[in-house]
Amino acid sequence: MAALKAGALLAQAGEAAMRVVEAPMNAVERIFGRKRMPWLFLAPNLVLFAIFTFLPIAIAVGYAFTGGTNLFVSERPFVGLDNFRTLLSCGNYLQPGTCQESLFWTAVWNTLWFVAFNVVATLLVALITALILNRAIFARGFFRAMFFYPVLLSPVVIGLIWKWFLDRNGLLNAFFQMIGVPPEIFLLDVGWSRFFVVVVSVWFHMGFYTLILLAGLQAIPKELYEAASIDAASPRRTLFRITLPLLAPNLLVVFILLMIKSVQIFDEAWVLTNGGGPGTANSFIVQYIYQMAFSSDLRLFGMASAASVLMGLVLLVLTLIQLRLGKRMES
Amino acid sequence: MNPISFMTRTRRAGRIDITDILSWVWLIGGTLAVLVPVVWAGLSSLKPAAEITRFPPTLLPRAAVERTVPSFDKPLSLWQVTVDGQQREMAMVRRIGLKAQMVDPANPGPPVSVDVKGMTPVQHLTVATENYTDPLTRFNFLTFLKNSVFVTMVATLLTLIVNAMAAFALSKYKFRGDTTVFVIIISTLMIPLAVVMVPAYLVIVGVGLADNLWGVILPTVASPTAVFLLRQYMLTIPDELIEAARVDAASEFCIFWRIILPLTAPALAVLAIFSVLWRWNDFLWPLIVLNSRENFTLQIGLNAFQGEFSVQWHYILAMTFLSLLPVTVFFLFLQKYITTGIAGTGMK
Secondary structure, three states: OHHHHHHHHHHHHHHHHHHHHHHHHHHHHHHHOHHHHHHHHHHHHHHHHHHHHHHHHHHHHHHHOEOOOOOOHHHOOEOOOHHHHHHHOEOOOOOHHHEOOHHHHHHHHHHHHHHHHHHHHHHHHHHHHHHHHOOOOOOHHHHHHHHHHHHHOOHHHHHHHHHHHOOOOOHHHHHHHHOOOOOOOHHHOHHHHHHHHHHHHHHHHHHHHHHHHHHHHHOOOHHHHHHHHHOOOOHHHHHHHHHHHHHHHHHHHHHHHHHHHHHOOOHHHHHHOOOOOOOOOOOOHHHHHHHHHHOOOOOOHHHHHHHHHHHHHHHHHHHHHHHHHHHHHHO | OOHHHHHHOOOOOOOOOHHHHHHHHHHHHHHHHHHHHHHHHHHHOOOOHHHHOOOOOOOOOEEEOEEOOOOOOOOEEEEEEEEOOEEEEEEEEEEEOOEEEEEOOOOOOOOEEEEHHHOEEOEEEOOOOHHHHHHHHHOOHHHHHHHHHHHHHHHHHHHHHHHHHHHHHHHHOOOOOHHHHHHHHHHHHHOOHHHHHHHHHHHHHHOOOOOOHHHHHHHHHOOHHHHHHHHHHHOOOOHHHHHHHHHOOOOHHHHHHHHHHHHOHHHHHHHHHHHHHHHHHOOHHHHHHOOOHHHOOHHHHHHHHHHHOOOOHHHHHHHHHHHHHHHHHHHHHHHHHHHHHHHHHOOO
């Protein structure tokens, strides 16, 4: 009933909007002719694209070659490759402390570790969940919705909920006390906090990847499993000879998507760890860029852009690999 | 016990084996892992400030029972104590080290000294509604909420219209450069905000939209994902409908508005759902654009609030819950459309 009412209201609003816009649009059509109408339809989109997407992309690279703290490109000194040189000069790349821009390399290594653990953990959890949800199990829809629910929440909300859960006086410590383990201040301990950033990330996003894998699993023809059961194939054989090979394209998409998304970790880690703490243990690349450019006392837009460009190159490579593999899988 | 067989075996009718049990352990464990932190934060948000950091925590929100006792100005807290080997309910006057001064609330005489070891507070269940009402009146919460609703609604409406128009042009017309335009739009799918956020902010400052809600809205409106989704859907609408309308002398805009848009309704609905979720949950971009408190969206406001008042968990949790509620209700009603939308389009 409510939906009907809302629909009727929407139709009325649409009718009113139509009356306002129709006359000028028709006038344009009379003046320029039908042939030019598609450009009129494209115009709002293209104008917004040009201003907020293409222009920034064009500026991004130029920015990386300038210094100073002035925001406007025309008033910034050209410094050539200096920003890149600063970012990339390092005594020993494995030890951020020996690098000129030690914060950048700390962020790079933190991000790489996060990506490695997060991709493996999320992929594994999502795959197991998808395989289980693909079975004829009671209340499947309920469980699928349950696992998916966190995907919709905001990273800020997730950060705060977990922060409360991991608080000194939080539920996890209460559980620890119950089983006789001394309480911890999880988010102030380097090891624990890194561990929980991955846990929270898996918790937050696994439902999305589960859904993609589940769609892939349901597309596998049932006849193959019937044939396998006639041949009395063991479950292990069925998994490795039928399910996983046929799921490979989806697994690959999930793997690459996960990599691309993991490299860009920012929101939930920022809220959960109070901006990358303890110290710089959870400071990631996007955070480095954000702080370089927008921390009130830094405003090093050139350095931030140079770091963005490097990150963009990595993402470009990942995307190209995805497209390449995607094409090969299709053929 | 073979972990692989438990993941793959299909259930045999009427028999429960180890793989079923493990599946159930996984499913129930997972459900608990999702629910426990959320429900726990929800229950905690109902606790009075004094109770919230009690350790070990109690499950339900409780508060000490207080009673006014004649000849004392302030209400006194009630305690269960053992005096002379007898259980009694007494009111505490003050506490000095390991001893407490107690009086009988019904019949206050000179205070009795009681060992604190044998005392337990008398508590009753309460719901600290002030955790929810205080932020509404005191901490700009309504402003944040208003801003978030404005951004979400306006951005979604514009996203639908602007991208539907573009998708219409790219799916129903043949013109010079149509493929080029489409490829250029789609190619921007690969560029994440993180890479262009510095120059994008420059543009926002350049067009005078810094610290303005429109600066949050406008850059998100033209979305390659939306163009792609809507175009794919519109391609399935037969061109004959448009031909017929043209024969009836309908204008191009009329064709778009009265024929194409209503027929694209299912795709528009999916896009609307996602747009609402994206904009409601946005964090990094508003964080960059918005500086002054009265322009904060809910997410930015919450984050700022937790930075400034990190000890006031009762308010933080209550506000967190208020911002989580719409999404949860949204999900309960639209669960099917959201999950099939994602499975079908792969967008999040």
